[in-house]
Amino acid sequence: MNLLHHIKHKRAKQKRKQPIKRDVFNQICSLVKQYDLKESFLSVLDNVEDDLSGENFKFNRVKLKTPMESSLFSLATKDEYALIMSIIGKVDNAYLKFANSPEEILLCGSLYRLNPSLTNQKLMRYHFETLLLHERAKATNNEPNNKATDVAKP
Amino acid sequence: MWQLLNSDMEFLVESDFIYLPLLLDPEIEKEIQALLRPQRPMDNPGHPVSKTIITHQNRHFVKAFNIHSILENYEVINAYDYKRRRKEFLRKYQLTRAIDGILLDDTLKTILFQVMPYFIRKNRGMCRKKLKDEEILDLIVEKIKIPGKYYKEAKTYRHVEHLKTVLTGLENQKPIIKPPGNGLLSTHQLRDWFHEAVHAKILAKEHDRLTKALQIRLQFSQAKPEHAATLLYIADTGSMEIDGFGFTRKNGYKGEYFVYKRVGEFVLKDYYARSYLFPACRVAVSTYTPFRPFVMEKYKHPFLLRHKSGQEICMQHFAPPNEFTAENAIRIIEEGLTALRYGYNARRRNGYHSLDRTWVYIPTIDFEDYRI
Numbered sequence: 180m181n182l183l184h185h186i187k188h189k190r191a192k193q194k195r196k197q198p199i200k201r202d203v204f205n206q207i208c209s210l211v212k213q214y215d216l217k218e219s220f221l222s223v224l225d226n227v228e229d230d231l232s233g234e235n236f237k238f239n240r241v242k243l244k245t246p247m248e249s250s251l252f253s254l255a256t257k258d259e260y261a262l263i264m265s266i267i268g269k270v271d272n273a274y275l276k277f278a279n280s281p282e283e284i285l286l287c288g289s290l291y292r293l294n295p296s297l298t299n300q301k302l303m304r305y306h307f308e309t310l311l312l313h314e315r316a317k318a319t320n321n322e323p324n325n326k327a328t329d330v331a332k333p
Numbered sequence: 334m335w336q337l338l339n340s341d342m343e344f345l346v347e348s349d350f351i352y353l354p355l356l357l358d359p360e361i362e363k364e365i366q367a368l369l370r371p372q373r374p375m376d377n378p379g380h381p382v383s384k385t386i387i388t389h390q391n392r393h394f395v396k397a398f399n400i401h402s403i404l405e406n407y408e409v410i411n412a413y414d415y416k417r418r419r420k421e422f423l424r425k426y427q428l429t430r431a432i433d434g435i436l437l438d439d440t441l442k443t444i445l446f447q448v449m450p451y452f453i454r455k456n457r458g459m460c461r462k463k464l465k466d467e468e469i470l471d472l473i474v475e476k477i478k479i480p481g482k483y484y485k486e487a488k489t490y491r492h493v494e495h496l497k498t499v500l501t502g503l504e505n506q507k508p509i510i511k512p513p514g515n516g517l518l519s520t521h522q523l524r525d526w527f528h529e530a531v532h533a534k535i536l537a538k539e540h541d542r543l544t545k546a547l548q549i550r551l552q553f554s555q556a557k558p559e560h561a562a563t564l565l566y567i568a569d570t571g572s573m574e575i576d577g578f579g580f581t582r583k584n585g586y587k588g589e590y591f592v593y594k595r596v597g598e599f600v601l602k603d604y605y606a607r608s609y610l611f612p613a614c615r616v617a618v619s620t621y622t623p624f625r626p627f628v629m630e631k632y633k634h635p636f637l638l639r640h641k642s643g644q645e646i647c648m649q650h651f652a653p654p655n656e657f658t659a660e661n662a663i664r665i666i667e668e669g670l671t672a673l674r675y676g677y678n679a680r681r682r683n684g685y686h687s688l689d690r691t692w693v694y695i696p697t698i699d700f701e702d703y704r705i
Contacts, residue, residue: 204358204359208358252358253358254356254357254358254361255356255357255358256354256356256357257354257355257357257392257393260357260358260362
């Protein structure tokens with residue numbers, strides 16, 4: 180490709196319409212506004228790890244992903260902005276922009292720790308609780324095999 | 334803005350401008366930080382620093398609108414609310430709407446004293462002279478029968494004492510509205526101030542209107558009672574017709590009129606010299622744009638596109654004027670009349686339709702029923 184073609188191709192690429200990417204700020208801002216989240220949510224977010232670990236973490240049924248229409252460009256008041264940035268700062272992982280409810284924000288960290296390589300399609304389609312359940316089940320299924328191999332090794 | 338006034342947020346007032354709390358997103362925050370950096374070089378050195386964003390009590394506020402501008406244009410911005418407040422005000426001060434009705438606007442004056450004399454028969458015999466306003470009113474009195482109630486109203490119209498009393502009452506109650514001081518204002522404070530300011534504005538406007546009404550009444554108090562009655566009748570009905578010339582007030586448009594001239598029956602000939610008799614109609618011009626001649630009745634003609642009412646007459650090389658003046662109105666009506674009666678060329682078959690059916694006949698508007 181000569182220089183002329185290269186420049187033309189580059190310009191054509193620039194002119195092409197770019198789809199609006201899912202933005203974590205917009206998503207969390209929409210959630211904060213829709214569910215009227217307050218500062219207290221941050222303390223819930225801090226304690227969520229304790230609740231999810233061990234026996235407290237029980238799922239009765241598979242949840243469906245809450246449909247949500249987030250605005251393309253969100254603007255927040257000063258308090259809301261501080262809360263949004265705190266949530267983003269605390270959770271700080273790639274799954275947060277797929278959270279469709281406050282509950283999913285809480286589960287986001289655990290899910291990312293269990294499996295950081297979930298596809299976008301899965302994250303968009305399934306509730307984080309379902310995915311977490313799935314990942315936990317996968318982990319528990321693998322545990323006896325691991326033990327068996329450990330026993331067999333020596 | 335009304336959503337804002339009904340919200341529970343705080344506004345900042347700074348040199349007659351309302352500043353709203355700045356909403357944030359990461360991009361805006363970056364811009365704010367860059368904007369409020371103390372060592373930032375000025376964009377326009379030599380010009381005063383623009384106060385688009387103000388920091389007050391550790392909060393950012395963004396410049397939104399000028400209070401006076403909103404107040405000045407409130408009548409247009411929120412016409413419904415303004416009308417409601419005005420109505421309440423008029424009821425409070427017992428100002429009847431009759432005063433509105435008796436004022437003659439400039440458009441009506443132009444039609445009555447400048448356009449009408451051109452079209453009506455003013456003088457008998459060979460005498461040709463330009464009529465004065467009073468003589469025109471005399472002519473109208475001669476030609477039109479004015480109901481008795483307008484003569485009665487004309488008598489009361491001459492008494493200016495009541496109006497004077499109302500005016501002094503208004504002057505005594507005139508409040509002085511100061512702009513709100515700089516600083517934070519809650520929604521209800523701003524709303525209260527705004528409503529008071531609108532009230533004061535209405536009062537000032539009504540005061541001006543009444544002063545004008547008083548001036549006109551004082552002028553007319555020296556006029557003949559029959560002239561005053563005629564003017565009252567015209568202002569009230571908004572329509573009149575003399576010698577085929579007339580005007581009528583547009584429905585729904587205050588102070589706008591259709592000025593028209595009647596055309597009697599006329600004959601046009603087609604390509605084969607066959608005659609077609611066209612019925613009488615009214616060629617009119619509106620006092621509101623577009624200033625083009627049109628036929629008021631449901632009518633068909635080679636120069637009219639369809640068979641319906643209110644159609645503009647098709648005229649080549651006609652440049653419509655930009656404003657309504659007596660000369661323009663006369664010219665437009667004259668051109669419209671001439672086009673209808675003499676504009677059709679049978680050889681060229683000009684216009685939208687041809688009177689006779691052409692070789693390649695496309696059925697559009699048919700004139701066979703007019704043939705004689």
